[in-house]
Amino acid sequence: MKGLIHVYTGDGKGKSTSAIGLSIRCAGNGKKVIYTQFLKDNQSSELKIIKEIDNISFIPCVNNYGFYSQMTEDQKVKAKEMYTDLLEKVIEGAKTTDCQLLVLDEVILAYKFRLIDQNSFLHFLQTKPEGLEVVMTGRYAPDELIELADYVSEIKKIKHPYDNGILARDGIEL
Numbered sequence: 001m002k003g004l005i006h007v008y009t010g011d012g013k014g015k016s017t018s019a020i021g022l023s024i025r026c027a028g029n030g031k032k033v034i035y036t037q038f039l040k041d042n043q044s045s046e047l048k049i050i051k052e053i054d055n056i057s058f059i060p061c062v063n064n065y066g067f068y069s070q071m072t073e074d075q076k077v078k079a080k081e082m083y084t085d086l087l088e089k090v091i092e093g094a095k096t097t098d099c100q101l102l103v104l105d106e107v108i109l110a111y112k113f114r115l116i117d118q119n120s121f122l123h124f125l126q127t128k129p130e131g132l133e134v135v136m137t138g139r140y141a142p143d144e145l146i147e148l149a150d151y152v153s154e155i156k157k158i159k160h161p162y163d164n165g166i167l168a169r170d171g172i173e174l
Contacts, residue, residue: 004151036105
C-alpha cells in the first residue's frame with residue numbers, strides 16, 4: 001500500500017486529536033506508529049493512553065522552551081538544535097523499522113519558525129519510504145507542504161471558549 005501525506009492545519013481545535021485518532025486506528029489494525037510532538041511539553045493527557053498501546057512508539061522532546069514568541073534568541077538556537085535532532089531521530093526510526101505511520105504533531109509550526117531544517121524536511125517528504133504514511137499538524141501550513149500532501153484538512157475555529165476567557169481544561173483541551 002502506498003503511504004500518503006496528511007496535513008491537518010487551521011486555527012480550530014482538533015488537529016492533534018485527529019492525528020491521535022488516526023494513530024489509534026492504525027495501531028488497532030496491527031500497524032506500527034511513531035508519534036512525536038514539537039513545541040509541546042509532553043503533558044497532554046492523551047499521551048498517557050498512547051504510551052500504553054503496543055504498536056505506538058512515542059518519542060518525546062527532551063525540553064520545552066514554551067511559545068516561540070516568548071523564546072529568547074538563545075532559546076531559539078537551542079530549540080532548533082533539539083527539534084532538528086528529534087526530527088532526524090524519528091525519520092531514521094521510520095526509515096529503519098517497519099513503521100507504517102509517522103505522526104509529526106506541530107511540525108508545521110516548527111517548520112514555519114525554522115526550528116527544523118526546511119530543506120531537509122522537504123527532501124524527506126519527497127523521498128519518504130513508499131509505504132510510509134506521514135501526518136503533519138499545526139497552524140499556518142505553507143503552500144509547499146500543502147502541495148506535497150495528499151490530504152489537507154483545514155480545521156477552522158468558528159467559536160471557542162478561550163475567546164470568553166475560559167482556559168484549557170484537563171481532559172478536553174489538555
